[in-house]
Amino acid sequence: MGHAIVTHYLGAADAAHIVQRLGLAHCLRGMADAIEADFRRWPAFDKSARVAHHSAGGVIELMPISDDQAYSFKYVNGHPGNHRLGLPTVMAFGVLADVATGVPELLSELTLTTALRTAAVSAVAARALARPDSRVMALIGNGAQSEFQALAFHHLLGVHTLRLFDVDARATAKLARNLADTGLHVQPCHSAADAVQGADIVTTITADKANATIVTADMLRPGMHLNAVGGDCPGKTELAPEVLLAADVFVEYAPQTRVEGEVQQMPPDFPVTELWQVLTGQAPGRRHREQVTVFDSVGFALEDFSALCFMRDCAQQLGLLRTLALMPELDDPKDLFALLSTPATTRVQAA
Amino acid sequence: MGHAIVTHYLGAADAAHIVQRLGLAHCLRGMADAIEADFRRWPAFDKSARVAHHSAGGVIELMPISDDQAYSFKYVNGHPGNHRLGLPTVMAFGVLADVATGVPELLSELTLTTALRTAAVSAVAARALARPDSRVMALIGNGAQSEFQALAFHHLLGVHTLRLFDVDARATAKLARNLADTGLHVQPCHSAADAVQGADIVTTITADKANATIVTADMLRPGMHLNAVGGDCPGKTELAPEVLLAADVFVEYAPQTRVEGEVQQMPPDFPVTELWQVLTGQAPGRRHREQVTVFDSVGFALEDFSALCFMRDCAQQLGLLRTLALMPELDDPKDLFALLSTPATTRVQAA
Incomplete structure (x- = not known):
């Protein structure tokens, strides 16, 4: 009973x-x-x-x-x-x-599952924000989540070439090995700046809990989309503030991202757009081919x-x-x- | 490997x-x-x-x-x-x-385990706040946690008589049955007011999510200790505000209790003492035999x-x-x- x-x-x-x-x-x-x-x-x-x-x-x-x-x-x-x-x-x-x-x-x-969902939300954001003809992605940080980012952008956005960099060369070798039979063309690079060369999309997914500057403003090119995934708690960022100033910044949930995301470096009124507003048509995503877009992803409960x-x-x-x-x-x-x-x-x- | x-x-x-x-x-x-x-x-x-x-x-x-x-x-x-x-x-x-x-x-x-720990913290508070010669306890709300409260006060404080009341008479019968072989003397009562008669300690542990007034000021007697356990979220209280005004109120963690506890009914500066301060000797617990004390328990993560x-x-x-x-x-x-x-x-x- x-x-x-x-x-x-x-x-x-x-x-x-x-x-x-x-x-x-x-x-x-x-x-x-x-x-x-x-x-x-x-x-x-x-x-x-x-x-x-x-x-x-x-x-x-x-x-x-x-x-x-x-x-x-x-x-x-x-x-x-x-x-x-x-x-x-x-x-x-x-x-x-x-x-x-x-x-x-x-x-x-x-x-x-978190590795899958983080890659999936990056792809959802990039479908709304990256140039539709984006085919080359820099992937900086080649740790546990990098294969999932690589394959989400391959399968969901048509990315065919990856430019890889990690401070740990073994991590890059591991990523290249894991992607060997996927149809992705893989190019190991000597630095973050090297990896960003010629990329349509730049994905940063490094692990160090530090205010790092993986991407600086001089690396930006018109029309680039940045998928900034690694900066996700106070004191842990990957983009120089000038990158954010030069771009339109999209976030998951602003109250959380202002504390944890790349925009923690910016004043509290720094303009950001929540992704759901773009997906529902309440706010524009990419407005023109030259625009630089940043998805400042921290990971949200939803x-x-x-x-x-x-x-x-x-x-x-x-x-x-x-x-x-x-x-x-x-x-x-x-x-x-x-x-x-x-x-x-x-x-x-x-x- | x-x-x-x-x-x-x-x-x-x-x-x-x-x-x-x-x-x-x-x-x-x-x-x-x-x-x-x-x-x-x-x-x-x-x-x-x-x-x-x-x-x-x-x-x-x-x-x-x-x-x-x-x-x-x-x-x-x-x-x-x-x-x-x-x-x-x-x-x-x-x-x-x-x-x-x-x-x-x-x-x-x-x-x-929650039923055990809730009863245990009630006993810890009562050891510091109730009169040491307390032997009779009113137990109002005879649901799932009531046996644990009864036995914690029996084993840890020497309570020998319980005066029981619940709006659901079957709950009281279940509690009396479960306590049959414990050595506790059990007295089912017809109302909360009846149960409180002659009690040294009053434990309220009812479930309804409502601003109830299980205990009113006219029921208080000098030297009484109230162990108010059931009021533990916004809109869920068990004591009339006048009871709190007539007593010294002790809480687990004030920022949480002011939102969730009995003192949600009081102004934000209503005086409360955190239990840890009493246990470490930084604040007095019971100061004299006539004092009415309230442990406004909501349950804290610690x-x-x-x-x-x-x-x-x-x-x-x-x-x-x-x-x-x-x-x-x-x-x-x-x-x-x-x-x-x-x-x-x-x-x-x-x-």
């Missing part, structure tokens, strides 16, 4: 299995479409800036969001020194819950909401959802204490 | 097993001591008010906190109508993580931090920790993409 509270569970290997079974291109496209659809109904969401706990070695964040049906949050860390311990810089998991009852319905890995829903649907389709006995099974919801007493059959006889 | 990231897991049945094995009195005492020890080192914690998402049916909250070693958060809902669906009003789980790396080291149920550490230690002691493959196992932490490729042995040969 116990009322079972079902929490589904999707581990890291399960998420990898989903992507292997359905194909990375399919998953990136599906996730990009899910994110774009949710961004188009932006006012339906109860949004807040994420809650960050900073320490000397990195940051741990919680990113909650809800509409009137579903609630989600993501736990995610960022520890640039983790690779020295054999650990990923970024690890994440998240939960989807039912707003009507508060039941956490899905607990899912989000380490792999993207994880979309990604969790997408992965849940894929897992359901493939029959991959496990269950987790996280919540108690109670005969009487007001009788939590019964958990501590004798087995259920005896308890019923005694009542 | 994959670097395993171990997340331990403790389900609801595991937590119940721990309490059955070690005994409820032992667990309540251990948790109270852990909470008191952590409250005594209050300045060591990076604290913030919880992040709440309100809806028509209830609330879903995240409660993060950290010191320089460990980070924790709790997910918890509050849905007063859930019992009509056979679901608990409050369900919770939480995570303990390593601040140095961000690895989530423990995922644990917190539904049962209590869950202490409770998670305590339950982890108990589970370790009993060999009950399971593992969960929530995080990916990577040969190279910068090569997340490898998760999607061929098995590890083939991958090494190809490299």
Whole structure:
């Protein structure tokens, strides 16, 4: 007679299995479409800036969001020194819950999924902001997320050439090796400035928690789109302020990006446009071929909401959802204490 | 060569097993001591008010906190109508993580554990605030958490008589039944006013999300201690404002309690004392026998931090920790993409 509270569970290997079974291109496209659809109904969401706990070695964040049906949050860390311990810089998991009852319905890995969704939202933004004939992308920072950025821009925007740079040459070699059979033409470069040469799109996705200047104003060319992904917390930026002054800047959620994004370097009234406004036609995206655009991406909770829903649907389709006995099974919801007493059959006889 | 990231897991049945094995009195005492020890080192914690998402049916909250070693958060809902669906009003789980790396080291149920820790912190406060010769407690609200309050005050403060009231007589009958063999003398009452008659301590732990007035000023007697647990979010209170004016009010974390607690009814400068100040001797608790004291408890993240550490230690002691493959196992932490490729042995040969 116990009322079972079902929490589904999707581990890291399960998420990898989903992507292997359905194909990375399919998953990136599906996730990009899910994110774009949710961004188009932006006012339906109860949004807040994420809650960050900073320490000397990195940051741990919680990113909650809800509409009137579903609630989600993501736990995610960022520890640039983790690779020295054999650990990923970024690890994440998240939960989807039912707003009507508060039941956490899905607990899912989000380490792999975050890499997918970050690449997907970069592609969503670039579809609205980059020149449609963009074919060459500089990719600066060749760590754990770089393959996903590369392939999202390949499959969703038609990028065919990548110019790679990382301060760690082994990371570049790893990226080139992983992209060997994808049809992408890969050009390792000697510096960030070298990589940016001839690029239509510049993606920066470095890990150091520092005010770095990966891209300076002299590297800009008319019509360039910058996809600035690595600068995503206070004290962690990748673009020189002059780059932002020379460009039109687009963000996910301004209250969060002004604290965490590239625009943390700018005054509080520095003009930015939220991406959802472009996607719904309420604000212009790229207005002309010469314009320099910047997507100052920090990662927003809504993207994880979309990604969790997408992965849940894929897992359901493939029959991959496990269950987790996280919540108690109670005969009487007001009788939590019964958990501590004798087995259920005896308890019923005694009542 | 994959670097395993171990997340331990403790389900609801595991937590119940721990309490059955070690005994409820032992667990309540251990948790109270852990909470008191952590409250005594209050300045060591990076604290913030919880992040709440309100809806028509209830609330879903995240409660993060950290010191320089460990980070924790709790997910918890509050849905007063859930019992009509056979679901608990409050369900919770939480995570303990390593601040140095961000690895989530423990995922644990917190539904049962929250009931234990809420009762434990009530007892910690009452040890500092109630008259030491308090033996009779009114317990108003006889739902899922009431047994834990009853037994915490029995075992940790020497309360021997309970005067019970709930608008749902079946809840009172359930509580009386559950306490039958505990040595507590139980007196069901016809109203809240009746229950408060002759009580040294008054515990209110009702579920309705409303500005209720369970206790009014005319019910107060000199020397009474009020343990107000049920009022814990905006629009959910249990005490008349006049009760607060007649008493000295103690809280967990003032910035959160002024929004969520009984004192949400009072001006922003209404005087309150934080419990940690009393526990460290920086502020007086009870000053004389005639004083009326109120512990305006809303539940603070630090209590869950202490409770998670305590339950982890108990589970370790009993060999009950399971593992969960929530995080990916990577040969190279910068090569997340490898998760999607061929098995590890083939991958090494190809490299």
